[in-house]
Amino acid sequence: MAQIPVVHNLYQEFVLYVSIVDTQNTMDEVCQTAARLSIGFEKNQRLDTPLRVRKVGAEKPFPRDMTVEEAGITPMMSLELFYEAGESVSSEATS
């Protein structure tokens, strides 16, 4: 059990945050942390599909129940928190 900082890009948020996550957190828990530390999440969130986590530059997200440690996420790694619908954060369609 350890805490590490990560840089996260939350879907439709205005700024990149540095959040502290626990290495045993699952991807879902990472998303919950990010959702709390946001300004527009209530407005931005999609309810029809879960928020997923991937490393910046990667195609596929990590499994939802994978831990930070298992995912090989290291301090200050850049993560994208997005809604998977075959599209990336940067080209997400409006609901």
Place this chain on the structure above:
Amino acid sequence: MSTKPEPLKPLRTWSHLAGRRRRPSEYEIVSTNLMYDAKNAESPFELGPNIPLSKWFKKYRHGSPLTGRDWEEFRDPAELTYRAYNILQDGQETYIEGLFDQHNELRYDAGLDTAWVDVLPRLYTPARYAFHTVQMASHYLVQIVPSSTIRNCATYQAADALRCVSHIAYRTAEVKKTYPDSGCGTAECAAWENDAAWQGFRALMEKVLIAYDWGESFVALNLVAKPAMDEALLRQLAATGRRQGDSLLGLIADTEYRDVQRSRTWSAALVRFAIERPENLAVVRGWIEKWLPVAEQAIDAYCRALPDSPEATTTATQAVHDFLRSLDLN
């Protein structure tokens, strides 16, 4: 339970001046505590300690043997601000303009002694190079000195040197109009580079220009080389000129000498300030011992070339010694 500190109240002046009892002058308000890169000896610039100029400043500013004072406490005795500088110099330049105008009206140049006209492109007009090296060296001080109050003094000194260059350039063009074959306006670079009369000052200033330690640069330029040059060019050349019937040259030199006095006043104050740390005394003396012989040779090389001026070298050298003695370095 912790008590919250009181919010900071507005002060009557800048927080860094607020501790003093008397109200700050305009000079203090606008000149003090401006240099942010002189405080961090490890990393003068935000980019970090390893960029080339960080290394330069660590070596030549923070690493100088002239050290151990809170240089931001230095004050220019004249408390010169930019505003005051231009008021002062506008007045002086108006006077010079009046001289130029008047002398031109009287067709002054036509009345110059022909032997003296031969001297001008050899010993007067090339001085623009000499003063330009002082301009350049003063600009080096502007970037390398460790406080904004010292920087201001160097800034105005650099401008004063350009002033000298400008007067010489003006007179060069004027004399050339009356004497197009004299060499004025064409022979100066060759004289500065080849004439024995100039090689002393040229060697001196080329070497001063690469004395990059801030303390050595200040001592070499302001205490030794510039006084030597000013005595030779603004005093001895002017005296010779007067004897040869060229009074205008002397009148110009006289007003330029006021700038010289201003430079010596703040330089002396900086020396006094520096040697309040006793270890700095030996440092300053050491540099003077190093540079003075070179400057004396430069004075001699130039002054011996002045026509009918057997006392010029001695007088100029004595004047430099008098200035150094006035610094109380013993």
Place this chain on the structure above:
Amino acid sequence: MALLDRAEWYDIARDTNWTPKYVTEDALFPEEQSGTLGLPLEVWESYDEPYKVTYREYVRTQREKDAGVYSVKAALQRANFLDQAEPGWVSILKLHYGAFATLEAMASSAESRMARFGKAGGLRNMATFGSLDENRHGQIQLYFPHEHVHRSRQFDWATKSMHTNEWAVVAARHLFDDIMAGRDAVGVALMLTFAFETGFSNLQFLGLAADAAQAGDISFSNLASSIQTDEARHAQIGGPAVKILIANGKKAEAQRLVDIAIWRAWTLFATVTGPSMDYYTPLDRREKSFKEFMQEWVFGQFERTLLDIGLERPWYWDTMLADLDTRHHGMHAGIWTFHKSVWWDVPPGISRAERAWLEEKYPGWEETWGAHFWDPIIARFLKDGPVDTVLPSMVQLCNMAQVPITGTPGWAPGKTGRPLQDFPLEHEGRLYHFGSEVDRWIFQQDPDRYKDHLSVADRMVAGMIQPPTLEGLLDYFSLKEGEQGEDALKHSWLEEYRQDQAQAA
């Protein structure tokens, strides 16, 4: 008057190059100070400054300028304009003086670097006047705010700012140490005078002067436009240097330096001038939007200057053009949500009327910044009451621009702006983050120059800021209560929304 015309003697005064003999040319002009890319003294003989001035002209003109500006100030001092000025205007002044006064003084050192280590006589003389100019700008922009120190401790930041590690100060220092204080003479000529001063300084000093006149602050308007007359002269030092580089096979190097400086200037002005123009300036005083000023001066005038001098548009020109719709809105959002972290009070600038103006000037603002950023905040404030620090967590700062990495909230294809995106880079085992591909590209041009720097966010993560809390951070910024920025309207703007909500109910 029987005086010579300037043209009869001007060239002699700048004909001051000589061949050194007792020291080498390299010793006299070392590369780290001179930056002349191996080009020897001879090739600089053709340097020709377009804006010529003599010492005599300089001291007279500047004396007259100062007499005018200082006497207007003295005459208006009694009027105590700031007593009645709108809060937004007071904030602009605190920001302006804190950001620029000390840096102007520093610029005199940069000008002096050119005057000592430039290889052209004309350049050295013009830089002598430039050094004097910046000496003036530092002093006059300290004298003016000193009148106001008794109003607020925030005005003290005119001299205090650059001695601190407040995040916006770090950003300003990083930029100016990159293009000015930490650059060789040629770099200063191209990056400070040509790119920054010719390209951008008009924004802050003419744009703001226009707004100031509108706002009724004649003293400041006079000051700013007077400063800009000096700028118009010494900004022209760089152009002829560019020409010489191009003529001697160094066009690529010149282009690169200019490209770096333009983008870096852009990110600073978007942080400082953008919010000032579009959010702080009272609505009925806004001459033009920030975007409109940028389009006129940078994408219009400066682009023409760039092409005239023989350079190309920067490779990222379209990216920068598109960024006009986004970056400064993000800077304002970041600053306002953490206004304690700056030394001026921050107006939100989002009354209904102001939002209508923003939508008019930036179509699509409402469906992005409005709906996905400001409205959620307003809703929360109406429900739970306003709070001082809205920013929920530490933000990641760009390792080049040193500002938060932002994007358009609620972005989707077809909407204005651009999505939030990190541009990471691994270099020598360390991970860097950039707010744009251009910032990352700048790093890659000279990694050794930038790699050792730690952003404020890096310092927090590395444990250099103790305690690692909000209070610890503000302490690190040297911002105490009495200095920390507040909401400039003390949340009174919320009333309009409260009434709207009550009516809707």
